[in-house]
Amino acid sequence: MTSLSPHPDRLLPADPATRDIARSLYESVREAPILSPHGHVDAGLLVDDRPFGDPAALLITPDHYVLRLLHASGVPLEQLGVVPRDGRGGVADGREIWRALATHWDVFLGTPVRYWFETELHDVFGLTEQPSPANADEQYDHLAEALASEAMRPRALFERFRIEVLATTDDPASDLRAHAALRDDPAFAGRVLPTFRADSYFDPARPEWRDSLARLAEVSGIDTTTHAGLLEALRARREHFVRHGATASDTGVPDAGSEPLERADAERIHAAALRGPVSGADAAAYRHTMLFESAAMAADDGLVMQLHPGILRNHHRPTLERFGPDTGHDLPLTGSTYTEPLRPILERFGTHPRFRLVLFTVDETAFTREIAPLAGFYPSVYAGAPWWFIDTPAAIRRYREAVTDSVGFTKTSGFIDDTRAFCSIPARHDMSRRVDAGYLASLVVTHQLSEEDAHRTARDLVDRIPRQTFRL
């Protein structure tokens, strides 16, 4: 057996003088409340406050970071609890899934997934041994037992994790009943805020577009069979979100093109798409218009616009067909860009006092070349933290080294955990605090920042900066 005991100095710089400073910076923010302005936890979980149940269904199956590398190491998805669409072929039970993880534990060596997971298993669940085939059953029983306890209910964890704000991601058609229930519940002190995610309404070439529009019409009571109607319905739903505490929208698009069509052209494509397939060019032009219109709405209602272009969804069709979307093969596209495609939005709203745009990327080269230069001129633009494939200690460090030169700290977003794995939230924020402490310490020890300023900045990064950026 190998012990599992996350070191108190983990991720802090190796150089003793730098580490001392970093440790002190980290200590000052270690217990600060968590602001999580971008994530994918289900708000209903906190309304119901039911025990989580099976450990694998909580820790492994929904976390695509864990799933991906196990799949890449030869473990089929069904052995990790992913249910085939046609229901054919057995699906592993929780214990088998845990065994699969334990058997392949070594493939995570050196990765941040191992890092989070160790912290989570130790801090949240009290495990003290590395998973291995030998202890798999015992650990699984331990986890299952722990999860049955009162102390492991979602609300208890929410409090124990010191989460102050948790933003979810929600469809415009959502009634946000769970958010309302939490807000109105005197027994629940946290803030759980919806985030308006409308991109499934952007692309008329997507098979589900028509159904989405119909659902939106039903919910909003606004006819969405015209482009103008769709915009009106979305605007109405944004108001609904604002009334439920939303401070931000989120948008994922293949590219950041934002040149708006003439209204008549948009209507023509809208009508055609309701009748049948439209060309790729028409669909793209319509998408770009929708992005522009979203910015216009954001300048109106003040919802912070989060944008992350450049992901190709469902790269492996056989896996899509067998298991459905969100099964680990959404992959970064090359050549995603910001400066030129966002020009229509920024020419129009770039200096608008209510407009705010947080730019995320999975292409690290964009940080110095595009995102920092844009955030370094436009008052509305903020450099979003590393996201998805690059939300890791090494990449967060590179991000700071890349963007601080152009925009310092105040035009950055603060850390976002972007997770649906509720129990990993503290470990992720802790990781970010450690890495930022290390970065700030490196500036102090090379006399680029005073120790006092570093302390102030460390606190700002977990408090004032995300609060201001996301208007929390």
Next chain:
Amino acid sequence: MTSLSPHPDRLLPADPATRDIARSLYESVREAPILSPHGHVDAGLLVDDRPFGDPAALLITPDHYVLRLLHASGVPLEQLGVVPRDGRGGVADGREIWRALATHWDVFLGTPVRYWFETELHDVFGLTEQPSPANADEQYDHLAEALASEAMRPRALFERFRIEVLATTDDPASDLRAHAALRDDPAFAGRVLPTFRADSYFDPARPEWRDSLARLAEVSGIDTTTHAGLLEALRARREHFVRHGATASDTGVPDAGSEPLERADAERIHAAALRGPVSGADAAAYRHTMLFESAAMAADDGLVMQLHPGILRNHHRPTLERFGPDTGHDLPLTGSTYTEPLRPILERFGTHPRFRLVLFTVDETAFTREIAPLAGFYPSVYAGAPWWFIDTPAAIRRYREAVTDSVGFTKTSGFIDDTRAFCSIPARHDMSRRVDAGYLASLVVTHQLSEEDAHRTARDLVDRIPRQTFRL
């Protein structure tokens, strides 16, 4: 009040053994004369040698690094002294501008602008407190008083800064009177060299192209209504520049395409552009021809060709319309590339003994992928130092780590400050010397370079290498 006292070891590596070596390397070049082969200071300033006047007009308004981040933090340009084209709306006076800087001093935390600025305020002006709203008026008065003194006249500073060579950037139509005056002035010992910057003559789609040609015709006495005439006039002006001490040209282009047109096609586009608008394709083809012809002239007259593709000018049209160009929103373009577009030039002149091409980039990915490989084969090609958005400690370090592998030190350009902020020149060169000392020390301490070779290289980097690269 927080003290302003740049640390003697700033920017040197944290590891004690490495720092010791770095300190010794830095000490050996700290006081070496400054060779500044690429910048934007006005030569007339040194001819007139008048007091600089208002501190804000010297230190803030003309420095787009400072301006940008203040604007990005919500300070309107007119509050920073930028004059609207139509003269409408008040413009802040110097004291107000200084207050705006002092109020937002924190947004520069961790940035190299803060680093330069602190060094400059301390070393050149003797300030000992960080700017703050509380001391803004006092500091402003101190600066204004200092600037009125004899010791702060341009020539006195030139000498105090130990500038040996200062290259300016000049339009081909310039008479270079200031350069001649300085050269002929027995009381002035420095070398102030013009640099031939002709790209405004490259693009027939630019609104000012026709006027530029007319002015060039007038100055040169050569008819520029034909393409051949334009080339002849430029060739004549290059001779004029050479006679005034120029050793280099500078060229900024959207892309590095260099495929020359047949002469007849170039003439056809030239004639058409004089009559009215030409297509984007024709304009690009003409631009590429002009770049090729510039290389041909460089191979003839030996002016070192500096090239920096990939900037999109005037990204924010409303700011352009209100304030004019050069107001902080020239932004890096994605996808700028060198290897393929420069092939026509390199096939023809790449091994020519007089031809020399220094390649700059704002896209750091080009260093290992294109610039170093090109400089690592072609005798004529040199890897230019990080420029503009990336002339920062972190990026200079990454540049060294990227290009040294392929080209060592001798095929690099040496530092360029690229500044119009005269008083920031020493701080910028000092920064570069510190970062290079740190990089060399890291090679010594990992036994990739002997201490003796490191010392020799540190000296070469501020002396022999820029001297040879730019034929000073």
Next chain:
Amino acid sequence: MTSLSPHPDRLLPADPATRDIARSLYESVREAPILSPHGHVDAGLLVDDRPFGDPAALLITPDHYVLRLLHASGVPLEQLGVVPRDGRGGVADGREIWRALATHWDVFLGTPVRYWFETELHDVFGLTEQPSPANADEQYDHLAEALASEAMRPRALFERFRIEVLATTDDPASDLRAHAALRDDPAFAGRVLPTFRADSYFDPARPEWRDSLARLAEVSGIDTTTHAGLLEALRARREHFVRHGATASDTGVPDAGSEPLERADAERIHAAALRGPVSGADAAAYRHTMLFESAAMAADDGLVMQLHPGILRNHHRPTLERFGPDTGHDLPLTGSTYTEPLRPILERFGTHPRFRLVLFTVDETAFTREIAPLAGFYPSVYAGAPWWFIDTPAAIRRYREAVTDSVGFTKTSGFIDDTRAFCSIPARHDMSRRVDAGYLASLVVTHQLSEEDAHRTARDLVDRIPRQTFRL
């Protein structure tokens, strides 16, 4: 004279605590046998086992890393032993070539070429002084004498270098006689494996395509005048390679496009290309089909598919015309990409149990954006080590920092030396072992990896990982 004595701690991290751990990790693999699964040494050399002869012809002329930077520093290729195609113009003799290197020894300061070369000259040849004009003749004589000794014969060195597996790169038409001879020679204990490199058969626009097909037909006895015939012949030659110990193929293509044509279209282009020139679009479509078919064959016969897109061959036509190909001006192309172009192959074979694809790049940005994400989902995909322009200490470190986040260590390839410079093999592998030891130590000292796991991983990286990845 300056001494040449590679330091025992070279390339290990500067921080004392990290260095101690790194040293211990390095020591544990320092003498491990060399597995070289990708290289360009001629197998015949080991069959003949003749003395190498002239030092320059062994150490300088064939090593394009050395050649390139000397050429970039102004030494013409003919002075480095490269023979002009027309035989005109004198070619330097070995002694003159050595003098040229000694005279320009300084241009290699700080480069990994200097690092390898110093190690090689010291460890293999016993030189104790840095090359210089003063000692050039003496060193040349020393080298020439050493090379004449028994101990310096290829087989003796093979043993002394502790090479266990050496993969060569071979044309499908090769009879692999040398490989068979070595396998059947009881006096030779090493494994020298052929690698199937068929890309010269992919591109019907290449001038040599028709001749290659004719030669292949002759060797295989299969008619290659049809596309189907070509595929059949290649399949047969792959079997021939497998019988001679091959475990892998290698493929270099301008882009990684892999969309297969309908069979009839492929036949049409094949037939047209035999008759005369085909369009660029047809040639590209045919190439993409060939890449797809290679993957299909790999899924059948289990040869590990190595792929390295993105090199533009023979950038400088005058050098090509005068000296032929492989003379130092093959250069990285911008914009090479993996995720989209490889989709047809990965949709079809990405989860196939026999298919394995090792992706190499010269564009470091692809590591986090494409290669690691692909290797992090597809069981068949492995992240290849830095190659060619980036097989350097700094880039290997960046590679580890880039890919470990997504794929840990088990989905990487292990080091490949990719060299035709036989005597540089140990120095290159030693470099890689040192850099990996340093990287692992940095994870240990920041408590991201236990010391025990680091030791295990260090050993795996030189043994189990390349063995499994390349099915050795």
